[in-house]
Amino acid sequence: MSSIVERIPVYEPPKSLSDVSSHYCPGCTHGATHRIVAEVMDELGLTDKAVGIASVGCSVLAYNYFECDMQQAAHGRAPAVATGVKRVRPELVVWTYQGDGDLASIGTNEVIHAALRGEKITVIFINNAIYGMTGGQAAPTTLIGQKTATTPFGRDKSWSGSPIHLSEMLALQEGAAFIARTSTHNPAHLGRTRAAIKRAFQTQLEGKGFSLVEILSTCPTNWGMTPVEALKWVEEQMVPVYPLGIFKDWQADGARSPAAAGAAAKSAKPAEGGK
């Protein structure tokens, strides 16, 4: 894990990030993640050759916040839209930005098939265990016992099933070249998130296949917490359920069989601090 730790550079607004106020709630980690994506685009020189795909959910307006060309996709379909762009213009760098309702519920089919095709796109997957835009309903990522607008007594496993482990599933697909889960709950983890996003884009630039970074994020508004409480909740409640780490990396285990990748995914441990 130590290899993906980097410093956060200080400090000027990334050129790839639009100089506008966002609609995100105070304390929500979308803002930090947007900044990181924009920083990586700056660093890799992607602004002029990237097409971002916004999805449906809180990040629906992402097309207003990035300076590269953008498309806005139907709910869950961003990987299909990205496929359309990438297949006809393979020279572009194509990425999607999707929440957990969009990607892990209505859009599971699209993301799984994009991964198994080895679609050379990069997916930024925001997992905050809830639907934000529509007012705090349960998502496939909602934790057992977590209260939401549609699980008012807490998510009941026998009724609504268990949290989805999308990264682990996707890592099983041979076409997936880089799959990582990171978190946003403190600056060190933001640094790892930045390193993972950079590697995901590099995966695409080098034509290695599908790349995705699942980012554990907060939703203070719908969780009913202060931003600080929310960050703590990610660390204490989400991380144990969603282990952090790299589940697939073409550089490290490009030749690994899907079965072995699956075993690795099962044994993946929360990331510790760097050496």
Place this chain on the structure above:
Amino acid sequence: MQEVLIAGFGGQGIMSLGQLLTYAGMAEGKQVSWMPSYGPEQRGGAANCSVVLADGEDIGSPIVSEPDAAIVMNAPSLDKFEPAVRQGGFLVVNSSLSGRPAGRSDITVLEIPATELAGEMGNARVAGMIALGALVELTGMVSLQSLVDSLPKVLKAQLVPLNVEALGRGQTLAREGAPARAR
């Protein structure tokens, strides 16, 4: 306008027969259309196709409901399409597999043991080609030569000589063997 229906079961080359007739009509400068029946079964089920040949006028319905001429290659096709043939029309029956003689007396019927004859020629799959050779001889809707010339469009090259022979066999049968029952 000549409306033709060719029917049998999947694997008898019904669709290729229809396409061959269509290519031959096209080669003679006619308006042509070919329409297959299509169903969930890919092999072995009932198969039929409609061919329409026209001189000058545009072709209306591509699906033939009352054929001027028909080839029926098995018993279910005889039962289904014999009644549909237009009065004064033509019907070629594969008597090897038809189970019964045709009953119409207001049309020209030619019964040929096409499957047996094809077997004698070494390949049962050319049975339909014998029937088609007979039909064009009976009706004159296209020339046998146009069929022969169009064979490479629907068959692999190595199959062409045997099929030319089969077409000729059908032509001879229609010419020499008088129709089983004239109208």
Place this chain on the structure above:
Amino acid sequence: MTKSASSAPAGGVPVLMKGNEALGEAAIRAGCRAFFGYPITPQSELPAYMARRMPEEDGVFLQAESELAAINMVYGAAGAGVRVMTSSSSPGISLKQEGISYIAGAELPAVIVNIMRGGPGLGSIMPGQSDYFQATKGGGHGDYRLVVYGPATVQELVDLTIRAFNVADRYRSPVMILGDGILGQMMEPVVFPTEKPAEVAKPWATTGRQGTRGRNVVNSLYLAAEELEAHNLRLQAKFAEMHSNEVIYESIIPEGAEVVCVAYGTTARVVKSAIAMARQEGIKVGLIRPISLWPFPDEAFVNLPDTVRSVLTVEMSAGQMVEDVRLALNGRLPVHFYGRMGGMWPIPRDVLAEIKKAAGREAGVAR
């Protein structure tokens, strides 16, 4: 993928081709660069043809995981500025409606093919025309229109497919080819044009800024009601322009016609056969054949001769286009309807009987 020698049929001379395959070739000749599809009978020959031919043209063929994915791949590719097409048959077209609404809302040019089969539900794989409402009245959510073409011959299928790409680019709007299982499956001689398609500039497309311009955004979201209404007013102005410019129809009204039939697609061919039979029996019958189903050719129904006593609409449906016929006639003439459903098609003799009823001559009386 290895590039193989071109298997393209010759242009400028008649070649015998299946409707579905001719459609694919027409799209390629119109400059279609990408095709995203999903198997469904009776259109499966079209994706199979594209799978074979697109690599020869350095184009993209991709079998999507679903119709939903396919139409959204179309959205992405259209947004990236290339000519793109998808095809399906009725149930699959229902699945695509969300995407079509987005394509219309985001003002992207794309061609969508529906080779209709019987419905509702899974229905059958046999031909139908029961998606007329869906195609011409909106289909998906929101106020939008598609130009919809109903070809009747394989040649017309080819010509209208090429036209569809041009119209889609001209208006930045999706265009639908509404065929049926018969047209898709039948073979007829067809002549492909030899001229190359015109290059259309798409400065709005997301092709990457390439250091030459600001950001392009492909989008159908307008959260402020005033902005969405303004967007809708702009779309409506475009649809009005399409309505005035894109009407196509065939009208054959003989002098002294008693009845005028209205039919589109292959049904119109059956009706033509029935009209020929009626003529032999001394009944003069006209035909109005809408080719653009939206915009519907209202103008074909004005100034019908005084001899016309009634209108007979024939469809492979329970009666969908007949509503537009009634609107166009606005009560000036009685409108009869004859339809077959579920994959059954009208046959000329039955249409003839309906013509006689519409002419006030019961069957058998006319001779």
